[in-house]
Amino acid sequence: MENFDFFNPVKILFGKGKIAELGNHIPKGAKILMTYGGGSIKKNGVYDQVMEALKDYDVKEFSGIEPNPHFETLMKAVEIVRNEGIDFLLPVGGGSVLDGTKFIAAATYYEGEDEWDILAKRAKITKAVDLGAVLTLAATGSEMNSGGVVTKAATKEKLAFGNPLLFPKFSVLDPETTYSLPMRQITNGIVDAYVHVMEQYLTYPVNSPVQDRFAEGLLLTLIEEGPKAMASETPDYENRANLMWSATMALNGLISMGVKSDWATHMIGHELTAFHGIDHAVTLAIVLPGLLTKMKEQRGEKLLQYAERVWNITEGTDDERKTLAIQKTEEFFQSVGIATRLGDHNVGQDSIDTISQRFIERGYVGMLPDVAAADVAEILESRL
Amino acid sequence: MENFDFFNPVKILFGKGKIAELGNHIPKGAKILMTYGGGSIKKNGVYDQVMEALKDYDVKEFSGIEPNPHFETLMKAVEIVRNEGIDFLLPVGGGSVLDGTKFIAAATYYEGEDEWDILAKRAKITKAVDLGAVLTLAATGSEMNSGGVVTKAATKEKLAFGNPLLFPKFSVLDPETTYSLPMRQITNGIVDAYVHVMEQYLTYPVNSPVQDRFAEGLLLTLIEEGPKAMASETPDYENRANLMWSATMALNGLISMGVKSDWATHMIGHELTAFHGIDHAVTLAIVLPGLLTKMKEQRGEKLLQYAERVWNITEGTDDERKTLAIQKTEEFFQSVGIATRLGDHNVGQDSIDTISQRFIERGYVGMLPDVAAADVAEILESRL
Numbered sequence: 001m002e003n004f005d006f007f008n009p010v011k012i013l014f015g016k017g018k019i020a021e022l023g024n025h026i027p028k029g030a031k032i033l034m035t036y037g038g039g040s041i042k043k044n045g046v047y048d049q050v051m052e053a054l055k056d057y058d059v060k061e062f063s064g065i066e067p068n069p070h071f072e073t074l075m076k077a078v079e080i081v082r083n084e085g086i087d088f089l090l091p092v093g094g095g096s097v098l099d100g101t102k103f104i105a106a107a108t109y110y111e112g113e114d115e116w117d118i119l120a121k122r123a124k125i126t127k128a129v130d131l132g133a134v135l136t137l138a139a140t141g142s143e144m145n146s147g148g149v150v151t152k153a154a155t156k157e158k159l160a161f162g163n164p165l166l167f168p169k170f171s172v173l174d175p176e177t178t179y180s181l182p183m184r185q186i187t188n189g190i191v192d193a194y195v196h197v198m199e200q201y202l203t204y205p206v207n208s209p210v211q212d213r214f215a216e217g218l219l220l221t222l223i224e225e226g227p228k229a230m231a232s233e234t235p236d237y238e239n240r241a242n243l244m245w246s247a248t249m250a251l252n253g254l255i256s257m258g259v260k261s262d263w264a265t266h267m268i269g270h271e272l273t274a275f276h277g278i279d280h281a282v283t284l285a286i287v288l289p290g291l292l293t294k295m296k297e298q299r300g301e302k303l304l305q306y307a308e309r310v311w312n313i314t315e316g317t318d319d320e321r322k323t324l325a326i327q328k329t330e331e332f333f334q335s336v337g338i339a340t341r342l343g344d345h346n347v348g349q350d351s352i353d354t355i356s357q358r359f360i361e362r363g364y365v366g367m368l369p370d371v372a373a374a375d376v377a378e379i380l381e382s383r384l
Numbered sequence: 385m386e387n388f389d390f391f392n393p394v395k396i397l398f399g400k401g402k403i404a405e406l407g408n409h410i411p412k413g414a415k416i417l418m419t420y421g422g423g424s425i426k427k428n429g430v431y432d433q434v435m436e437a438l439k440d441y442d443v444k445e446f447s448g449i450e451p452n453p454h455f456e457t458l459m460k461a462v463e464i465v466r467n468e469g470i471d472f473l474l475p476v477g478g479g480s481v482l483d484g485t486k487f488i489a490a491a492t493y494y495e496g497e498d499e500w501d502i503l504a505k506r507a508k509i510t511k512a513v514d515l516g517a518v519l520t521l522a523a524t525g526s527e528m529n530s531g532g533v534v535t536k537a538a539t540k541e542k543l544a545f546g547n548p549l550l551f552p553k554f555s556v557l558d559p560e561t562t563y564s565l566p567m568r569q570i571t572n573g574i575v576d577a578y579v580h581v582m583e584q585y586l587t588y589p590v591n592s593p594v595q596d597r598f599a600e601g602l603l604l605t606l607i608e609e610g611p612k613a614m615a616s617e618t619p620d621y622e623n624r625a626n627l628m629w630s631a632t633m634a635l636n637g638l639i640s641m642g643v644k645s646d647w648a649t650h651m652i653g654h655e656l657t658a659f660h661g662i663d664h665a666v667t668l669a670i671v672l673p674g675l676l677t678k679m680k681e682q683r684g685e686k687l688l689q690y691a692e693r694v695w696n697i698t699e700g701t702d703d704e705r706k707t708l709a710i711q712k713t714e715e716f717f718q719s720v721g722i723a724t725r726l727g728d729h730n731v732g733q734d735s736i737d738t739i740s741q742r743f744i745e746r747g748y749v750g751m752l753p754d755v756a757a758a759d760v761a762e763i764l765e766s767r768l
Contacts, residue, residue, distance in 0.1 A: 001625050003399025008392070014642065015387025207622040209605040210629050217597025224593065238591040241385050245594050245642075254638075258398065258629075 001208040001258035008253055010144045011170040014245070016237065018172045019046070022053035022090075025132060025170045030088040032059045033081055035101045037093045039063060044180035046136055050092055060084060065093070068273055068280065069100030071116055071152045078107045078115065081129060089131035094185070095140025095192075098133050099148030102166040105129040119150055119159035128165040136177040138244035139189030139281065141196060141251025143171035151274060158270040173248065175240035183230065186243070187336035188281035190226045193247035194219060194332075195284040199263050200256040202292065203368060205301050208259050215255045216309045221246045223310070226336045264366025265291050268376055271355040278345050285333035285340045290379040291371065292326045298370045342383045352380040385592040385642035392637055394528045395554040398629070400621065402556045403430070406437035406474075409516055409554045414472040416443045417465055419485045421477045423447060428564035430520055434476055444468060449477070452657055452664065453484030455500055455536045462491045462499065465513060473515035478569075479524025479576075482517050483532030486550040489513040503534055503543035512549040520561040522628035523573030523665065525580060525635025527555035535658060542654040557632065559624035567614065570627070571720035572665035574610045577631035578603060578716075579668040583647050584640040586676065587752060589685050592643050599639045600693045605630045607694070610720045648750025649675050652760055655739040662729050669717035669724045674763040675755065676710045682754045726767045736764040 013021055026032065032054065041047040051059070062077040080086065081104060091101035107115040109127040117123040135143045142148060147162030178186065201215035221242060228239045249255070268291070269283030278286075296303065300322060307313040307325035316324065333340050342348070356377040365371045371379075397405055410416065416438065425431040435443070446461045464470065465488060475485035491499040493511040501507040519527045526532060531546030562570065585599035605626060612623045633639070652675070653667030662670075680687065684706060691697040691709035700708065717724050726732070740761040749755045755763075 001399075001622065001629070003402065004396075006396040006398065007394075010391075012388075012390040012641075014390065015385075018387065207626065209608065209626055210601060210633060213601025213604060214598055217594060217601055220597060221593040238385065241642075242591065242593055245385070249594060257396075258625075 001206050001211070002260075004257040006253060006257050007164065008144065008167065010167050010252070012144060012173060012248070013170055014173045015241075016174055016176050018174050019049040019134060019177075020053050022050065022132075022134070022172065023056065026054070026057065026088055026090070030057060031084065031086050032057050032088045032090050033062055033077065033084070033086040034059055034090045034092060035062045035065055035077060035097055035104070036091070037063070037065050037067075037097050040180065041092055041136060044177070046092060046134070046177050050090070050134060060086065065097045065100045067096045068149075068151045068158060069096045069103070071103075071119075071150050072154065074100050074103050074150065075107065075115060077104045081108045087129065089129050090134065091131065092134040092136065094135070094137030095142045098135070098142035098168075099140065099150065101131055101133075102142070102146075102148040103150045103161065105131050105166055106161065106163060116152060119161050120157070122161070125161075125163040125165055128163065131166075131168050133168045133171040134177070135171055135173050135244070137181060137185055137189060138178060138240070138247040139192040141193070141248055143168060143173065144248045144252035149270070156274040158274040173244050175237055175244050178240050178244065179235040184279075184337070186229050187226065187338065188279050189247055190222055190229070190243060190336055191285050191333055191338055192281040193243075193250040194222045195265055195281070195288055196250040197255065198288060199265060200259060200261045202299060202302050202306055203260040203262050204299065205305070206259055211255050211257060211259050212305070214249075216306075218246050218250050218255070219310050223332060226332070230336055260368060262366045262368050262371070264368070264371040267365050268355070268359075268379065271358060272347065275351060275355065276345060276347055278347075282338055282345070285330075285338045286342060286345075286383050287379065289326050289330040289340065290382040292329070293382060294375055294379050295370060296322050296326075340383075342380065348384070349381070352377055355380065385590050385595070386644075388641040390637060390641050391548065392528065392551070394551050394636070396528060396557060396632070397554055398557045399625075400558055400560050402558050403433040403518060403561075404437050406434065406516075406518070406556065407440065410438070410441065410472055410474070414441060415468065415470050416441050416472045416474050417446055417461065417468070417470040418443055418474045418476060419446045419449055419461060419481055419488070420475070421447070421449050421451075421481050424564065425476055425520060428561070430476060430518070430561050434474070434518060444470065449481045449484045451480045452533075452535045452542060453480045453487070455487075455503075455534050456538065458484050458487050458534065459491070459499060461488045465492045471513065473513050474518065475515065476518040476520065478519070478521030479526045482519070482526035482552075483524065483534065485515055485517075486526070486530075486532040487534045487545065489515050489550055490545065490547065500536060503545050504541070506545070509545075509547040509549055512547065515550075515552050517552045517555040518561070519555055519557050519628070521565060521569055521573060522562060522624070522631040523576040525577070525632055527552060527557065528632045528636035533654070540658040542658040557628050559621055559628050562624050562628065563619040568663075568721070570613050571610065571722065572663050573631055574606055574613070574627060574720055575669050575717055575722055576665040577627075577634040578606050579649055579665070579672055580634040581639065582672060583649060584643060584645045586683060586686050586690055587644040587646050588683065589689070590643055595639050595641060595643050596689070598633075600690075602630050602634050602639070603694050607716060610716070614720055644752060646750045646752050646755070648752070648755040651749050652739070652743075652763065655742060656731065659735060659739065660729060660731055662731075666722055666729070669714070669722045670726060670729075670767050671763065673710050673714040673724065674766040676713070677766060678759055678763050679754060680706050680710075724767075726764065732768070733765070736761055739764065
């Protein structure tokens, strides 16, 4: 295993009723900006729970943070934070609201000319507004990490940023907040978490049995709990709790320590979202089988381990076991209702050419050299 | 799964050469007390590495912290910290040095009459000296948690304490620091970590698949890596690294979140150490098979899961599978050179009577009601 530094100071408050404890974790007298999305939290009671817990605080609101949160939207919140002297941010929502609010936290004190440089130029973040989060959708892991992804609507660019200053001070994870979600968002979350694990696991062996088994444990849990979520007519607490904890553990840094991470699937997927508005998780489900097929030789050792330990595939030649594992992966995505082909989403060759060109100009795809910019076209063409 | 709060802000600096980075993590100008044990760090080069990394600091030393660190010894260090204006503690050693130094950190600012009350009366800790650690022995997990165990030599009492103020700010985990250890300490560490996991895992099902699979992943890793450690004539870096990371993950709080933990094996084991000086890990290896046998009915569901997933036992009646899993557990301890019977350590019925009586007076054993004080005698008698 490679050398690593691990640090994750996020306090997790997990379980039913935990929103009521919010006041124990925000400094007395803090001036809070509560951020959220389209207002579903007003229908499902979460908004009221938060407001009740914060009745002794001065709470302002900023709503309308969209999925794949827009830089343009978030900058409006930055103005409010600056003008109103906000000193604590409280995103209430899923990954988009959390990621967007991390950007607000970083952009508020940014002293350069253009806050977009935090993403485009990876400009250094030296100060950020404190934040805590109330999670209402298990998917991105943003609740227990210090990164985010923001989209510039004007240029269709979707880019990542991060800094240890952006770890939430706490995150409330109450599985009951997910009860009112449409099943599409639950299953997107399952696939998102699954691919997060795969980005950190399905690369190259570095003799890291703990990290590997943790990753496999998360994949097995998602494979078990996904169909249960689909099958139950009314939400089951334990099922939602296990999905939520899996998604958090999938991207809190732990399973990536000392191993080789990839993120090429995400990078390609981000372009599909930026150009076509396809749900983030769906883009991952489209890209991953193509990427793994392209990497069948290079990542063969890990693919065979995955085949055996996650899918219990022990018969056949190496190539047959790898092929079957990739097929099982795609079938799992399909089993939770995801359409995994570009054709299903009306994306054709012209779009592949545009996206491929963008990577060729950028000169890289993920964090490993095995997936080259020149490979993107072939990967996407295999997914038509 | 049950509601839980998780918080672990320890920064882990993992890998070879990491001691050299110490200075990046201790406040400039800090007045450091470096604590250690019997001086083995002076022979294996770790002392020199630490001193080189801290050459710009004012470093005082306190050596002689013994295994199962004594309250009486530690209070001498508390005097030094108070008198010398020490503001940072740096334990360099294994779990005993780390635990002992956490006690020093807590006792320094204790305002009550008797610092032993921190353990005996669980007196509240409201302030502690900052500490960071250099780990040289993988076993107790103290490097990434906020607890410790201290022994009062005068009364042969071995008790636990803990407080979030006692989380190390950082812990350096360089597997190479373990190269010079006698094999007995390596294998003790393996068994200690194994039983830490069992205390949190082998209890009752609460529908916590992530925690279960993480626990099983640690057990499987220890089962794989233990014999490798025994077999290799010269220490193997990857082997030592995997053992070290397993031991840390075994007791940093993660796998116990939302599940039912026990710790009865530890409580009984502590008495064997307190009265007979038997190595901590050895006491656990003695007690655990007896405790699991006694709990075969109550903990049957988890025992069967353990049998299948950890030991691949799928044939036979329920009772046969449980019995075989317990037997495999004991054989694993024996395979790394641990003598697992009381008779091997000259402990007889008279001592069992004394220990049993102590539990009956105390009125409890572990954190679960299934192991009663009245059961201790039977558990120990089964291990004669």
